[in-house]
Each structure stands twice: as structure tokens, then as C-alpha cells.
């Protein structure tokens with residue numbers, strides 16, 4: 208399975224985004240050249256597509272502070288192993304009133320993730336890595352002051368400057384309207400792997 212692992216800041220790279228837009232364009236072009244029969248057939252999921260509907264990730268290689276991004280249902284899903292220091296920034300962002308929707312009142316996450324951590328377990332963030340503005344892929348920028356002097360760590364979208372905290376909650380002044388989407392997921396009984404299953408039905412990607 209293709210994936211990326213990173214534990215530090217990456218240089219803004221506007222050429223790296225529009226994951227969904229590009230994918231949609233490719234799909235649209237393919238459909239335009241097909242017959243109606245082919246369209247119907249193409250809508251029936253193959254075994255491979257059905258298998259890809261859920262993604263299981265081994266958490267062992269993801270060290271504290273690191274993230275892994277995996278393809279899931281043709282979208283990038285990110286898993287971050289947050290340290291206690293990183294978790295502490297979430298309360299700080301609330302206290303400083305940096306966030307548009309600190310209480311996650313917009314259902315961008317399943318009910319069991321409606322908390323400060325937007326997670327089943329505080330240390331593990333599982334989220335769709337897509338900016339809710341226009342679908343770019345935000346960069347993981349966990350280091351304080353790496354984006355702005357007041358920056359506590361989070362995600363930065365280079366396309367139009369949206370910023371999110373380390374729970375994917377959007378910061379005031381960003382063009383993005385909502386917190387990033389959290390999918391449906393669960394851990395194995397021993398807690399060593401996570402399986403991402405479905406999009407939360409009420410969530411909007413962008």
C-alpha cells in the first residue's frame with residue numbers, strides 16, 4: 208500500500224494538491240467517452256474496489272509526532288500519533304479563541320469523535336486530509352511558529368492559506384468553512400491497527 212510518513216515540516220508545494228479535482232476530471236473524461244451500457248457496468252464495484260472501501264493500517268511504525276497518509280476510497284487519509292505536547296496545543300487553541308468551530312458543532316466527525324481530539328483515542332488522529340475550502344491537501348506542520356509566530360502546530364493549506372489545528376479544526380480567518388472531515392473508523396481489539404471504513408455520512412469534504 209502506498210503511503211507517506213513524515214515527522215517534520217514540509218515546504219509549501221502548491222503543485223501537489225487538488226487531489227479530488229484531478230481525480231474527478233479523469234473519471235469525468237473516461238465516462239464522457241463510454242457508452243451507456245459501459246457506464247452502468249462501470250458503476251458496479253469490482254472486488255478490488257470493494258476491498259479498497261476500507262483501509263487497515265498498522266500503527267506500530269508511526270512514532271510519536273509522526274504521521275502517515277494512506278489512500279482510502281481514492282482520498283488521502285492521514286493518521287497522526289500525537290504527543291502529550293501536541294495534545295496540549297488543542298486546549299491552548301481553544302483558550303486563545305483561535306478556532307471557528309472549537310466544539311465541533313458542525314457534524315464533520317462521527318458522534319464518538321465529537322471531542323477536543325476529534326478521535327476515539329486522544330493520541331491517534333484519523334482524518335481525511337482534504338481542505339474544506341477547495342479540496343487541496345494541507346501540509347502537516349506540527350512545529351510551533353513554523354507557519355506564523357503564533358502557530359501552535361497543525362495543518363497548513365498552501366492553496367489559499369487555510370490553517371487548522373492538530374485536530375483538523377479550522378482557524379479563524381481561513382477561507383475554509385469547516386473542520387476537516389473525520390471518517391468512520393475503529394481500532395483492533397489489541398489497539399495495534401486501525402481500520403478506516405466509511406465517510407461519516409453528514410460530513411462534507413469540500
Ligand code: FES
Nearest residue numbers: 338340341364367
Ligand atoms: S483549498 Fe485549502 S485554502 Fe483553498
